[in-house]
Amino acid sequence: MTGANDTERHARAALTRIIEPGDTTGGRWLREHGPTTTLHRLTTPGPPLPGVTPKRWAGLRARAAHTNPDHDLATAHHAGARFLCPGDQEWPTQLDDLGDARPTGLWVRGTPDLRTWALHSVAVVGARACTEYGAHTAARITAQLAEEGWVVVSGGAYGIDAAAHRGTLAVHGATIAVLAGGIDHAYPRGHTHLLQRIAEQGLLIAELPPGDHPTASRFIQRNRVIAALTRGTLVIEAAHRSGALATARTAQRLGRHTMGTPGPLTSAQSAGVHELLRGEATLVTDADDVIELVGTIGTLAPRREGPLLPRDTLPPTTSDVLNALPAHGTAHPHDIARHARTTPDDAIAHLYELHSLGFVERNGDTWQLARHHPPHPATPAPQP
Known part of the structure; x- marks a missing residue:
């Protein structure tokens, strides 16, 4: 696999500060013109690239005028991070399934090989304002997955995300946090210690350059990376309008497995999961159920029976x-x-x-x- 040359790498690093995550118009420019030409068109006088209004083109040009990829790459290096481009040996090729919504590049912090880990990974997501039941379920299932050698991927947020990461770390397992902001700043601030532990024991990855901040739209776009990176997405507690459901729906569109754990019928925090289970998602109750779906052919969950009388x-x-x-x-x-x-x-x-x-x-x-x-x-x- 041929990786990006230095010119393309610098161009993609600059473009992560200009083009928003999931912007399919920008993705089409990269596909049709390449990163170097796209950056040149954005930073030099001339007609706009197709597909944008004059107002939007002016906004992109204003961003482009303040890019400094050398500084961003140096900041990332100082933070112990690296920048990956499509075509690099470590690039997870399953992200290419996103088409023009594929990340421009990925800022990665941590020593493990992202491509290798992603090949054997499961996403576990859910409500930020989760219940004690949801947090316990997430920690139990992710610990079981980690003990079976699976990498747990989540978003580093409060609630189910945090429980998933902590459940994995507790058994010294492998976990990846996909961030909606820059790789060098912890968000939320209350997870500074948790994200530091993940960086030491696993991986932090982000589409946005160092110093950039998350927004509502960036959280939504972050979910598509979680879905595409993994072999399946498990939702543990989600209300009807939860962003975790967007992760599951993206996984379904990409042909990945989608799973859910049931909660009390009276719980609003499980209502979205129950709706998901009425569709194409599969009900799971433990790691064996998950592995039966996402594992190799012939990997079956043990048969469950009541006590022998x-x-x-x-x-x-x-x-x-x-x-x-x-x-x-x-x-x-x-x-x-x-x-x-x-x-x-x-x-x-x-x-x-x-x-x-x-x-x-x-x-x-x-x-x-x-x-x-x-x-x-x-x-x-x-x-x-």
Whole structure:
């Protein structure tokens, strides 16, 4: 894979300060003209590139006049970050699925290889104002995913995002935070320590250059990167208008798996997830369910069954005789045989077997259920 040369890298670094994340018009310019020509057109007098109004072109030109890619690259280097371009060996090619909305470049902080990590990653997102149930669920599932070798990707925000990152870090797992601002400033400020831990143990990535600040639209556009980067998106708690649902819908458009964990029917914070589950999303309850979807072919979640009861170990014919006894009182072997659809001799044989296992008691010529069933799964006696 051929990476960008120095001229293209500087041009893309400059363009991250000019073109907003997710701007498909700018993405089309990059595809048709390349980063160097696009930057030249934005920084020199001449007619505007197609697809923008004169007012918007003037705004882009004003931004372009204040770019200093050498300074941004030096600032990133000082912060321990690097700048990736499409075509670089470390570039996650699944981001190319975004088409003209593909990031111009990515500012990355942390030592692991982004491309390698992204190939085995799952997005976990949800409500900022999450409930204790949601935070616990996110931490539990992400810890399980991390222990199975999966990389957890989220947005570094309050609520479910934070719980997902912390659940992963708690088991020394791998996690990526996709930021809506510059790579060198923590946002939200309350997550300064958390984001520092992620940078040390995992990766921080951003489309915006150092020093740039998040806005409402940038948070929305950040979600498309989370969806495209990963093999699937899990939503844990989201109201009807939650940005986490936008991440899931982008994942669906890109052909990625979408998943949700159910919450209380009365919880507004789970209403959006429930609506998602009524559509194409899959209900999951733990990491095994998630891995069955996003993992390799043949990776199945373990079969879930209730506790093994003593009567579950009985052969069918013996169980039929046991079920033929009344819940209260006694019954004659002839009546038991009739209800069990067998002969009286067979019924008596099975009754003695059940007596030896502690299921029934004899009362003269009649039989009744034992007052106390066996406390542990029983091993049936051999048939007489």
